Amino acid sequence: MLDHEKILIRRGPRSDLPVILALHSTALGPAAGGLRLWHYPDWRDGLTDALRLSAAMTLKFAVAGLTSGGGKTVVALPQGTRLDSARRRDVMYDVADMIDSMDGSYAVGPDVGTAPADMAVIGEVTPHVFCKPEDLGGSGDSSPHTAQGTLAALRALSRRLYGDANLEGRRMALIGLGHVGEHLARLLAAEGVELTVTDIDTSKMEIAEDLGAAWRSPDEIVTADVDVLIPAALGGVLTTQVVGDLRCRAVVGPANNQLATPEVAELLHQRSIVWIPDYVASAGGAINAITTELYEFGADQARARVNAIEGTVTALLETADDLGVTPDQAAHEMAQRRIRAAVPESLSHPH
Ligand SMILES: NC(=O)c1ccc[n+]([C@@H]2O[C@H](COP(=O)([O-])OP(=O)(O)OC[C@H]3O[C@@H](n4cnc5c(N)ncnc54)[C@H](O)[C@@H]3O)[C@@H](O)[C@H]2O)c1
Structure with missing residues (x-):
């Protein structure tokens, strides 16, 4: 059975790399989940990762008591691929276009292989992005x-x-x-x-x-x-x-x-x-990003919410x-x- 609400797969027109967006659930609210930029033997392994990671995001938010659903984006790099800064920007623009096409039902953040600086590039194209650097109004490193x-x-x-x-x-x-x-x-x-x-x-x-x-x-x-x-x-x-x-x-x-x-x-x-x-x-990272950026909690309140994991x-x-x-x-x-x-x-x- 297909558990996911929507899965988008596209060869990025600028980067020429597979961009995979798995939207697992928006039952609790618009979905959120990071962008993984990682090497895979085959792009289908990246799809498997995106499916599992997005389902885990739904559980993560639900158990944390937050009003967000689960999603994930994976850019599957063929083994040995190295990205120079221009191609990396191309990747981010490809991802940003896909996220923007979701009309706010999913917002991205960093995950393995990406960082707040990449979110800044995505943020040039779409507002649906978490964890931009703090000087750009985001919550920064999670x-x-x-x-x-x-x-x-x-x-x-x-x-x-x-x-x-x-x-x-x-x-x-x-x-x-x-x-x-x-x-x-x-x-x-x-x-x-x-x-x-x-x-x-x-x-x-x-x-x-x-x-x-x-x-x-x-x-x-x-x-x-x-x-x-x-x-x-x-x-x-x-x-x-x-x-x-x-x-x-x-x-x-x-x-x-x-x-x-x-x-x-x-x-x-x-x-x-x-x-x-x-x-x-x-x-903790997801809780901090959602509570500070969506709920506009101050740093102490967000930290208390992270510590509530105990x-x-x-x-x-x-x-x-x-x-x-x-x-x-x-x-x-x-x-x-x-x-x-x-x-x-x-x-x-x-x-
Ligand atoms: N960054 C976050 O806020 C965040 C939030 C939730 C979950 N996570 C998860 O936490 C994990 C780490 O995230 P990160 O942001 O620190 O990633 P990272 O890429 O900065 O760190 C991963 C580290 O693991 C090492 N590593 C990789 N394979 C290894 C292996 N087989 N044995 C030993 N070391 C190995 C790498 O060399 C690297 O130092 C990931 O699974 C990520 O999905 C991260």
């Missing part, structure tokens, strides 16, 4: 807020596992020291967490040295004997095979699409490894316990309840 939200999720987890939200002395292994991962590593180090980190980019070892964190290779870190594994790189890290080898008590991180397949949530549950869904733990995770863990389901199932149920409440019965079940 990654510090995403990291803050993941910290809130980790506190809720810690209270549940150890009866104390204080993270000092906990052992955590963080995969991916990119925009979000580095911010999060710094927050965790300041909390006194005993950190092990990794990245495929070995120049990031400098960050580990700076923070006094241990460094492992990406292959080794997944099975580290730690309290929490924190995926902060790309998706698909939790495969059936990996779950069998994990030695952590919980997996909580900002990376989108951590499960290679949906069944992995159940496997984690069977192994008594708590998995806080990525669409809950990674919501209460959301606590509620999900309690519901999961009470009902004997996974936190993922509890989160789906919470999201569906909110979506059902927003959509008239006649529209949700057409005859």
Whole structure:
């Protein structure tokens, strides 16, 4: 069954690259979701990513209690493609035209491979864009807020596992020291967490040295004997095979699409490894952008809303316990309840 409301695929007339826009749902309001500019073996892999990521955005906003729907845009770069600044602008204009054609039912923001400066270019063409640089009236870089939200999720987890939200002395292994991962590593180090980190980019070892964190290779870190594994790189890290080898008590991180397949949530549950869904733990950046740019919250109010992820995770863990389901199932149920409440019965079940 096609879950998505609309999918647009177009070879960008300027860039000559596949531009894919997946609008999953506008049940809660106009959709929002980032622009991923990434290399794929085949553009259809980019389509698969867009379909999954846009559905996750619907869940992300619904669980966060925001009046936005889920969407995502992917520009699928063939392997080895490098964009010079002129072609990058062409990509942004191609994306902007597609977004503008949606008449406000979807607005874009940054995701992996894009940044506020790209949103500024898109903003030359369409008003439906989040996270432009602050001097252009946008909310800027979302990654510090995403990291803050993941910290809130980790506190809720810690209270549940150890009866104390204080993270000092906990052992955590963080995969991916990119925009979000580095911010999060710094927050965790300041909390006194005993950190092990990794990245495929070995120049990031400098960050580990700076923070006094241990460094492992990406292959080794997944099975580290730690309290929490924190995926902060790309998706698909939790495969059936990996779950069998994990030695952590919980997996909580900002990376989108951590499960290679949906069944992995159940496997984690069977192994008594708590998995806080990525669409809950990674919501801080989206919450900050929507609350400041759409709801016109001030910085303190927006931050309080990001920190409210702690209460959301606590509620999900309690519901999961009470009902004997996974936190993922509890989160789906919470999201569906909110979506059902927003959509008239006649529209949700057409005859
Ligand atoms: N930026 C945000 O505000 C935001 C919001 C929600 C979710 N996310 C998600 O968080 C994740 C990270 O986002 P980001 O903005 O920091 O991206 P980024 O591109 O800045 O960082 C990703 C980092 O992961 C590293 N990496 C890639 N593959 C790896 C591997 N196999 N092993 C180890 N390291 C690897 C890269 O070298 C890079 O340093 C993504 O999944 C993204 O979708 C980001």
